Amino acid sequence: MKKKPYWQSYWWRLLFRADGTAAWEAMGRGPLIPVPSAALARAPLEVWADALLEGAPYELEDLRGDLLLECYAEAAVTDGTPPVYSRQVRLPGK
Secondary structure, eight states: OOOOOSSOOOEEEEEEEETTOOOOEEESSSSOEEOOHHHHHHSOHHHHHHHHHHTHHHHTTTOEEEEEEEEESSSSOOTTOOOSEEEEEEEEOO
């Protein structure tokens, strides 16, 4: 029998809102991306998410606006499904 991992599976997405616009636009490859199981085996979701966002202002240095990371406990969410974790960071641009 295969042993189940002790952690919860999560899915994430990045949204970007450029300065001067009101709408958030999805970034990335698809609606939701699974959080790597190896990352969750080493640390809680919040630690993984914070580490992901820590480098965003440097990796996305050409963008000016806000970046929003949302994490969900389900792979398929509907409008109004609240994320289990979310965090917004500012991208200052060049």
